[in-house]
Amino acid sequence: MKIGVIGGGAWGTALAAVAARGGEVLLWAREPEVVAAINADHANPLFLPGVALSPAIRATGALGDLAGVDALLVVAPAQHVGRVLAETPVGATPLVMCAKGIEAGTRRLVGEVAHAAHPGAPIAVLSGPTFAHEVAAGLPTAVTLACEDSDLQARLAARLAGPAFRPYASTDVMGAEIGGAVKNVLAIACGVVEGAGLGQNARAALIARGFAEMTRFGLARGARAETLAGLSGLGDLVLTCSSTSSRNFSLGVGLGRGESAATLLADRRTVAEGAFTAPVLVEAARDVEVDMPIVEAVCRLLDGAEVRAVTRDLLSRPLRDEV
Numbered sequence: 583m584k585i586g587v588i589g590g591g592a593w594g595t596a597l598a599a600v601a602a603r604g605g606e607v608l609l610w611a612r613e614p615e616v617v618a619a620i621n622a623d624h625a626n627p628l629f630l631p632g633v634a635l636s637p638a639i640r641a642t643g644a645l646g647d648l649a650g651v652d653a654l655l656v657v658a659p660a661q662h663v664g665r666v667l668a669e670t671p672v673g674a675t676p677l678v679m680c681a682k683g684i685e686a687g688t689r690r691l692v693g694e695v696a697h698a699a700h701p702g703a704p705i706a707v708l709s710g711p712t713f714a715h716e717v718a719a720g721l722p723t724a725v726t727l728a729c730e731d732s733d734l735q736a737r738l739a740a741r742l743a744g745p746a747f748r749p750y751a752s753t754d755v756m757g758a759e760i761g762g763a764v765k766n767v768l769a770i771a772c773g774v775v776e777g778a779g780l781g782q783n784a785r786a787a788l789i790a791r792g793f794a795e796m797t798r799f800g801l802a803r804g805a806r807a808e809t810l811a812g813l814s815g816l817g818d819l820v821l822t823c824s825s826t827s828s829r830n831f832s833l834g835v836g837l838g839r840g841e842s843a844a845t846l847l848a849d850r851r852t853v854a855e856g857a858f859t860a861p862v863l864v865e866a867a868r869d870v871e872v873d874m875p876i877v878e879a880v881c882r883l884l885d886g887a888e889v890r891a892v893t894r895d896l897l898s899r900p901l902r903d904e905v
C-alpha cells in the first residue's frame with residue numbers, strides 16, 4: 583500500500599515516518615524548502631527539527647503527483663483541508679483524516695469537509711494522544727483509527743502499525759473526530775489556568791468539566807460515549823491539557839499571562855487549532871442546543887476579555903447537578 587501524505591508540518595512528517603517503516607511514502611508539502619529538505623537531506627528542520635527521516639519518504643510540491651497512491655493521510659490544518667483537497671486527485675482513494683478541527687463558516691468536521699469534496703472516497707479518522715516529536719522519536723503511542731468499513735480499517739491499521747505505534751479499531755468516525763477538535767479548545771483553557779497561576783485544582787476541574795462538555799456535544803452529534811472516553815477523546819484531552827509541548831496549551835499560557843491572542847498567533851509558524859475551532863464550536867453547540875460554558879469562556883479570552891472577569895463569570899454560574 584503506497585501512502586500519500588497531505589501536509590508537511592510536524593504531524594504530517596511524523597506520520598510519514600510511521601508509514602515509511604512499511605513501504606513507500608509520498609508527502610505533499612506547501613513550502614518548497616520543506617520539499618527540498620526532505621528530498622535532499624531526509625529532514626524537515628522547519629517543522630520537525632532534529633529528526634532523521636527515512637529515504638523511503640519522497641516529497642513533492644504538486645498535489646497532482648498524489649494520483650495513484652493507495653491511501654491519503656490528510657494532515658493539513660483544518661481550515662485549509664477543503665481548499666487543498668479540492669486540488670487533489672482523489673477519486674475513490676481512502677482518505678484518513680488526521681487534522682483536528684471544525685471548518686469556520688460551514689461548521690463541518692474535517693471528515694465532513696472531505697466527504698463533501700470527494701463523495702466517492704471512503705473516510706477514516708486517525709486521532710489520539712500523539713505529540714508529533716514523540717511519535718517521530720519512536721516512543722510508544724496508541725491511537726484510535728476509525729472507519730465504517732471494517733475491512734478497510736484493518737488494512738490501514740496493518741499498514742500503519744509498528745512496534746511503538748498501535749492503532750485501535752473503531753467504526754465511530756464522528757466520535758473520533760469530535761474528541762480531537764474539542765480538546766484543542768479545552769487545552770487553551772488549561773493553559774490559561776497555568777499562565778494566570780490559578781492552580782492545579784482549577785486545571786483538574788477544567789479537564790473534568792471540559793470532558794462533560796465534550797461528551798454532551800459529542801452525544802448530540804451522534805458520537806458514542808465510549809469513543810469520547812477513549813484515546814481520541816479523554817486520552818488526548820489529558821495529554822494536551824497537561825503539557826507545554828501542546829501549542830494550544832502554550833497559547834493559553836500566553837493568554838493567561840495577559841498577552842493578546844492577536845500577538846500570540848501572529849508570532850507563530852505552527853498551528854494552534856483551538857483558536858480557530860473555538861468560535862465555530864460555540865456556533866455548532868448552539869445548533870444542537872448544548873451548553874459549553876468553558877468553550878465560550880475560551881472564545882471570550884481569545885476576543886480579549888480579562889482572565890479575572892471570565893473566571894468570575896464561570897464560577898458564579900448557577901449551582902447545578904454534576905451529571
Ligand SMILES: NC(=O)C1=CN([C@@H]2O[C@H](COP(=O)(O)OP(=O)(O)OC[C@H]3O[C@@H](n4cnc5c(N)ncnc54)[C@H](O)[C@@H]3O)[C@@H](O)[C@H]2O)C=CC1
Nearest residue numbers: 590591592593594612629659662681682712713714852853
Ligand atoms: N503536531 C502534532 O503533534 C499533532 C498535530 N495534529 C493536527 O495535525 C494538523 C496539522 O498540524 P501540524 O502538522 O502540527 O502543523 P504545523 O503546526 O507543524 O505546521 C503548520 C502546517 O500548516 C500548513 N499550512 C499553513 N498555511 C497553509 C495553507 N494556506 N494551506 C495549506 N497548509 C497550510 C503548513 O504547510 C504546515 O504543514 C492540525 O490539525 C493538528 O491539530 C494532530 C496530532 C498531533
Ligand SMILES: O=C(CO)COP(=O)(O)O
Nearest residue numbers: 710711712713828829830
Ligand atoms: O493534537 C496534539 C496531540 O495529540 C497536538 O496538540 P497541539 O496541537 O496542542 O500541540
